[in-house]
Amino acid sequence: MTARGAAGDHFGDPGKSRRVVIVGGGTAGWMTASYLAAAFGDRIDLTVVESAHIGTVGVGEATFSDIRHFFEFLRLAESDWMPACNATYKLAVRFENWREPGHHFYHPFEQLGSVDGFPLSDWWLRHPATNRFDKDCFVMASLCDAERSPRYLDGTLLDQGFVEQDHDESAARSTIAEYQGVQIPYAYHFEAHLLATYLTGYSTRRGVRHIVDNVVDVGLDEDGFITHVATAEHGELSADLFVDCTGFRALLLNKALGEPFVSYQDTLPNDSAVALQVPLDMDREPLRPCTTATAQEAGWIWTIPLISRIGTGYVYAGDYSTPEQAERVLRDFVGPAAADVPANHIKMRIGRSRRSWVKNCVAVGLSSGFVEPLESTGIFFIHHAIEQMVKYFPSGRGDELQRELYNRSIAHVMDGVREFLCLHYVGARRADNQYWKDTKTRKIPDALAERIEIWKHKVPDTESVYPYYHGLPPYSYNCILLGAGGIEVRHSPALDLADERAALAEFQRIRIKADKLVQELPTQNEYFAQMRADTH
Ligand SMILES: Cc1cc2nc3c(=O)[nH]c(=O)nc-3n(C[C@H](O)[C@H](O)[C@H](O)COP(=O)(O)OP(=O)(O)OC[C@H]3O[C@@H](n4cnc5c(N)ncnc54)[C@H](O)[C@@H]3O)c2cc1C
Numbered sequence: 311m312t313a314r315g316a317a318g319d320h321f322g323d324p325g326k327s328r329r330v331v332i333v334g335g336g337t338a339g340w341m342t343a344s345y346l347a348a349a350f351g352d353r354i355d356l357t358v359v360e361s362a363h364i365g366t367v368g369v370g371e372a373t374f375s376d377i378r379h380f381f382e383f384l385r386l387a388e389s390d391w392m393p394a395c396n397a398t399y400k401l402a403v404r405f406e407n408w409r410e411p412g413h414h415f416y417h418p419f420e421q422l423g424s425v426d427g428f429p430l431s432d433w434w435l436r437h438p439a440t441n442r443f444d445k446d447c448f449v450m451a452s453l454c455d456a457e458r459s460p461r462y463l464d465g466t467l468l469d470q471g472f473v474e475q476d477h478d479e480s481a482a483r484s485t486i487a488e489y490q491g492v493q494i495p496y497a498y499h500f501e502a503h504l505l506a507t508y509l510t511g512y513s514t515r516r517g518v519r520h521i522v523d524n525v526v527d528v529g530l531d532e533d534g535f536i537t538h539v540a541t542a543e544h545g546e547l548s549a550d551l552f553v554d555c556t557g558f559r560a561l562l563l564n565k566a567l568g569e570p571f572v573s574y575q576d577t578l579p580n581d582s583a584v585a586l587q588v589p590l591d592m593d594r595e596p597l598r599p600c601t602t603a604t605a606q607e608a609g610w611i612w613t614i615p616l617i618s619r620i621g622t623g624y625v626y627a628g629d630y631s632t633p634e635q636a637e638r639v640l641r642d643f644v645g646p647a648a649a650d651v652p653a654n655h656i657k658m659r660i661g662r663s664r665r666s667w668v669k670n671c672v673a674v675g676l677s678s679g680f681v682e683p684l685e686s687t688g689i690f691f692i693h694h695a696i697e698q699m700v701k702y703f704p705s706g707r708g709d710e711l712q713r714e715l716y717n718r719s720i721a722h723v724m725d726g727v728r729e730f731l732c733l734h735y736v737g738a739r740r741a742d743n744q745y746w747k748d749t750k751t752r753k754i755p756d757a758l759a760e761r762i763e764i765w766k767h768k769v770p771d772t773e774s775v776y777p778y779y780h781g782l783p784p785y786s787y788n789c790i791l792l793g794a795g796g797i798e799v800r801h802s803p804a805l806d807l808a809d810e811r812a813a814l815a816e817f818q819r820i821r822i823k824a825d826k827l828v829q830e831l832p833t834q835n836e837y838f839a840q841m842r843a844d845t846h
Pocket residue numbers: 333334335336337338339359360361362363364365366367368369370371372373502523524525526555556557558559561583585623656658674675676677683686687688689690692
């Protein structure tokens with residue numbers, strides 16, 4: 311690291327454009343570049359520098375539904391980017407074997423209804439129609455079981471109350487945290503490296519400079535602001551703002567500026583993964599419209615169906631399994647289809663930087679923080695961070711308050727998601743080996759322990775979940791609590807006295823609607839087979 315005089319400050323100088331250097335060209339780097347280009351156009355001067363030698367993580371293939379706002383912000387339609395990224399639809403996360411072998415339940419993109427002021431989950435505890443909470447309360451669970459597409463063959467979206475807007479270049483754009491609309495009924499699976507390539511094209515066409523080189527040094531001024539990053543072959547790159555997208559290395563924020571990392575490892579012990587890209591014959595194998603998370607002896611395996619391949623990997627705790635054991639478990643799970651495919655072993659840094667924005671450096675992506683990908687939160691964290699970056703984008707150097715507000719919002723999102731993930735483990739009924747037994751006695755955040763005591767008597771609602779915005783609505787907690795089945799939950803006493811007819815009618819309405827949709831909608835295979843036939 312080198313020290314020298316004051317960092318060049320073009321902020322607040324109307325004659326000069328603001329210079330932003332983004333270090334790192336993974337999903338975080340290119341999502342940031344394209345979003346900032348879409349937000350500020352040529353009012354800022356953007357450079358992305360990425361190493362040819364240091365690879366990207368190369369996984370990260372399932373999203374939240376809110377990523378729709380990201381593409382809309384870039385004014386990209388599904389038809390623009392989905393085929394280029396081998397993308398498919400995701401209606402839910404499917405959890406297999408978390409309760410007991412052979413059991414599955416869904417966390418769908420569908421709001422939980424309520425009747426007479428009580429959530430349907432509460433009514434279901436009082437009057438379970440079947441033993442499947444998810445199928446009784448959400449139509450999406452039936453669509454996932456039947457492997458349906460959310461669109462009809464003519465492209466029309468199923469009716470779940472969400473109305474697609476026509477693609478309009480001048481329409482106002484919304485951000486995730488402020489979006490109060492109807493639940494978007496699906497998210498996506500895609501190949502992360504293809505999205506990064508697609509966004510590279512998007513960004514460079516809009517004037518973003520792309521440098522392929524290694525950053526070898528970081529220059530600081532006497533106040534600790536970054537003056538420049540030094541590259542091996544392209545000299546020094548100076549800027550007003552530096553975005554650290556260097557992945558788990560966190561080269562600028564943690565290494566150069568020394569910002570400490572707050573580990574979540576004590577509550578979330580899964581710190582390793584092994585991944586495989588398995589070829590898939592779409593004409594013969596089902597394209598499930600959901601991400602599957604199958605519980606295993608020391609963690610869980612993700613299965614993500616994409617056009618022409620399946621992304622799969624085992625997330626496990628290094629304290630309970632060696633990498634060799636983990637690879638064997640994964641290969642046994644996948645079977646012969648992966649015989650010739652090399653495995654990618656990844657060590658994960660679980661937790662968050664104490665602050666993600668320090669001086670003139672903001673970390674986005676794995677450098678800012680990460681939790682295991684059980685609920686596909688990685689890209690959501692990036693998207694949320696970029697939106698907040700734009701919201702608090704500096705006009706000068708002394709914006710300490712802006713940085714503080716940004717840091718609070720990032721910390722809340724990550725700490726909230728940490729609670730949500732902990733619930734999956736402490737709430738899973740399975741306790742058949744040491745790994746799963748320990749999930750019941752391991753430390754969890756104090757506030758979550760208190761919430762669980764409440765949820766035993768009153769299902770999660772806005773009053774009792776993590777109180778700051780963190781992307782997950784109360785119904786998501788209901789899905790995990792009632793689906794994973796390890797925590798005994800009671801219905802509200804008032805429901806013993808209430809007239810249940812409207813609730814029973816609502817369960818019946820859901821069943822009828824689900825049956826009708828399963829009849830009408832094509833499978834996801836049929837839908838994408840037709841799409842491909844149309845484009846070839
Ligand atoms: C096992 C696993 C599964 C995941 N699954 C999901 C999922 O299903 N859904 C989801 O949303 N997210 C998921 N994620 C998270 C997701 O992969 C990441 O959030 C996303 O890829 C962002 O990574 P990144 O861009 O921050 O870092 P990386 O992909 O690591 O990119 C780092 C970049 O920095 C560059 N770099 C590093 N050092 C230097 C240097 N000295 N000079 C120049 N350049 C440098 C590298 O060249 C690279 O371009 C998963 C993550 C893991 C580990």
